[in-house]
Amino acid sequence: MRKGKVIKCPICGNENYFKPSRLKKNARFCSVKCANLALIGCKPNKGSFKKGQIPWNKGKDFIQIRGTNHPNWKGGLIKCRGYVFIRMPEHPRSNPGGYYPEHRYVVEQKLNRILKSCEVVHHIDGNRSNNSLKNLYLFSSKNKHDKHHGNQYNRKNPILKPNI
Ligand SMILES: [Zn+2]
Ligand SMILES: [Zn+2]
Secondary structure, X not given: OOOOEEEEOOOOOOEEEEOHXXXXXXXXXXXXXXXXXXXXXXXXXXXXXXXXXXXXXXXXXXXXXXXXXXXXXXXXXXXXXXEEEEEOOOOOOXXXXXXXXXXXXXXHHHHOOOOOOOOEEEEOOOOOOOOOHHHEEXXXXXXXXXXXXXXXXXXXXXXXXXXX
């Protein structure tokens, strides 16, 4: 009889057989990829999909990691809900997994300072993975950012010019 256990990965939902040695290490995720996604707080919206809808993990822009097949991959880039995260554990604001949103980092490099947590970096073209400076707009507060999106829905849709 096999002594391992079949465990459902909390990130992608795949069921995988875990050997007893892996169970001892408290492994829960099917892969390094899923473990990293958990670290950046990328979780499926449980129960939000109705029959016939495309499951969250089949979405085009949900999960992507560049370079996972490369032997020297050290967890450099991860994509979650369209946003790109880069692994930089040395960043003072990186999350417990050592990841930091690339769009914020790009702006910080340009401004030569760490962004305040109240500041919001907005993607002008709506493409969350287009982190070119020309596509980024810095709002000084969450309120101003929310207000901009509110205007968009009201079809006032002010066209923003990059301000960084
Ligand atoms: Zn998984
Ligand atoms: Zn925005």
